[in-house]
Amino acid sequence: MTFSTTSWVMIFLTPILAFILGHLFLGISRKFTARIHRRVGPPVMQQFIDVMKLFGKRESTTHSWVQDMGALFAVIGVIASILFIPIGGEAVLSFQGDLIVLAYLLVIAPLGMALGTGATGNPNSAIGVSRGLMLMMAYELPFAMVLVAVMLYYDTASLGDIVAAQKGAFNWAILALPLSAIAADLSLQAMLGEKPFDQPVAPSEIASGPMVEFGGKYLGMLMVWHAMSIVVEAGLFVDLFLGGGVIFPGDSVLGLIGNIIVWAILALMMWLISVSINTVFGRFKMGQSLKFYWGVPTLLALLSLSYVVISNLGVI
Amino acid sequence: MAKAPPYPLMIGPIHPALKEPTMFKFTLEGERVLDADLQPGFNHRGIEYLGMKRNPLQVLHLTERVCGICSAAHQFVFTRAVEHAAVIQPTERADYLRVLIAELERIHSHLLWAGVAGHELGFDSVLYYTWKIREDVQDILEILTGNRVNHSYYIFGGVRRDVSDEGIAKARKILQGYKKLEDTVLNIFLSDPTIAHRTRDVGTLTYDNAIKLCACGPLTRGAGVKKDVRFSWPCAAYGDMKNDFKVVIPSDYGYPNKGDIFSQVVVRLHETFEAIRMCDWVLDNLPKGPITSEPNLSALLMAKLRMAEGEAVARVEAPRGEDIHYVRLKKGKMEIDSWKVRVPTYGNIMSWITMFKDAQIADIPIIIASIDPCIGCMDRVTVVDGDSGKEKVLGMDEIKRLADRRARGWK
Secondary structure, eight states: OOOOOOHHHHHHHHHHHHHHHHHHHEEEHHHHHHHHOOOOOOOHHHHHHHHHHHHHHOOOOOOOOOHHHHHHHHHHHHHHHHHHBBTTTTTOOOOOTTHHHHHHHHHHHHHHHHHHHHOOOOHHHHHHHHHHHHHHHHHHHHHHHHHHHHHHHHSSSHHHHHHTTTSSTTOOOOHHHHHHHHHHHHOOOOOHHTTTGGGGGOOHTOOOGGGGGOOOHHHHHHHHHHHHHHHHHHHHHHHHHHHOOOOOOOTHHHHHHHHHHHHHHHHHHHHHHHHHHHTOOOOOHHHHHHHHTTTTTHHHHHHHHHHHHHHHOOOO | OOOOOEEEEEEEESSSSSOOOOOOEEEEEEEEEEEEEOOOOOOOOOOOHHTTSOOOOHHHHHHHHTTSHHHHHHHHHHHHHHHHHOOOOOOHHHHHHHHHHHHHHHHHHHHHHHHHHHHHHOOOHHHHHHHHHHHHHHHHHHHHHHHHSOOOOEEEEEEEOOHHHHHHHHHHHHHHHHHHHHHHHHHHHHHHHHHHHHHHHOEEEEEEEEHTTOOOOOOHTTTTOOHHHHHOOOOOGTTTTTOOOOOGGGGGTTOOOOOHHHHHHHHHHHHHHHHHHHHHHHHSSSSSSBBBBBOOOOHIIIIIITTTTTEEEEEEETTTEEEEEEEEEEOOOOSEEEEEEEOHHHHHHHHHHHHHHTTTGGGGHHHHHHTTTOOHOOOOEEEETTTTTTTTEHHHHHHHHHHHHHHTTOO
């Protein structure tokens, strides 16, 4: 793979865009939740202020170099994943099979956090990490089936090709594979760590779990990771099912910018749907979450997958 | 793979699940609680000792500071104890107004609890909703007494200020608003699937255990024990309204008397709306007359309280359960001779241990919150020697000695 000058520029610009969008999304969602609670809420820029403040702090303690590396690992993992996500129809890194690489990269960032928190030796973090991994086991099953169904339907394992195939009016995958889209959105809820599936960070149960021993720059890094992972995960849904936000011809710079804006608005919409569900639910217990994910979403994903397989065989 | 051994988890002294400092030591296996132990003693303030250095009129204001939420209940029961000891008779109108304030306080305390319970279940929208409607009852309290939390309303022989017709009209309007909200609030808590999932069959205190462990308040009523001082030992205007109201237990409202947290939610919410009807009843039947039998404070203090000889125990149903004060007065002595406060939380903490049985980590916060603990009311001091790890409970003499040393500038 060779990189042109534009690609090099994009490699630097994409993470910055994801950073800005992620914090903007979080800021908007805090305002959004506040309005549902009939509060005033913090200003939209509060997330930027918080992160800047955290990065301005001095470290008082660190448990080991594994903790230092863990936080870094999480941020690097999420930066690597954002490079594979087509934003406005254009991904920085795109090749045949990149969706499979992305599926692995999505797990790397949480594992980095698990590594870092495991090194702190706090029982609250350990419980949080074990809950996170258990939850991952629950939602990855329907989500993997969704990915396979989409890949089989478009007969490609490249996210760029999937976006390109959805070009045109009413050609989005959400219309072709509605059951997969529902299953993916349900998985998205746990992936984003929103209620009722926020057990890994449950503040009143395990004191925010994994984050409990992190402070200052470490916490700042985890916040950056969280913000950017929202963009990655919501963006992945947009690319898979909502045509990647491509509605203008992407040849000109103006068209590309227009597509990026549409993509961002669609991703924000997905995030706000998740936040609205968040406000009307309490927190489930671990057992209840597992039971939920291996029930309805898995069934929906399986139905959709069998539909795709059968239609590919040419029976229908 | 070998089974992972049980591991310890400390919750406290400071933890987001706890609103006040206390400590729980859990032994866990995975997410399941195997064993639980409780260690209070982080928030002792020596308030009874402070009280014994002051005269009853001064202690009256100290009693409010025993608890931040049921401040009126403590003042109510203390005035009753002193009135018994010094033989002072409150007027009839005062008796009714005392009950009015006590019931308004029950509304605000139960709504506050409902919000906290929602928060412990991760349901923050409920927290903000209940605390918003709680503001209205705080408004009534402010209109009637002049203050939102520490009302300073009760005094020996009566109450400190009368309610105006204008105030009563405003209070009635707000109470009417609450009646309209009844269905909404009950619907939010009792029909919501996540709340039902998280509270049904969780933290169960059985009927037998409730009696054996001497628990009190809504905790026992959830198990079906009809234990309510307002009805079993009525004081003030409660005796007059005995025929119109009855003890709230879940089976009267179509729910089983299981004693789990869901039953407690049922009891507390229905008690809230029962209290609203009680307030209405009091406003309807408010007798005319003076608000205190002894308006002259110095006469009250010098003639009646200083010359009184005797001891008394009084009890009142605070929002959290039975609140008991013991007071002893000596003739010719300005200060209270002895004062003992037994708060509802002290009677309820033992229930925790049985409630934690077979719970999961996710249940711990809601079980802790379910008895509506008020650690600040309850705590006694324990000192741990950092070098040897030994613990000892300090008695009065020891605290006095240490305080004297500190006053002399030693460490």
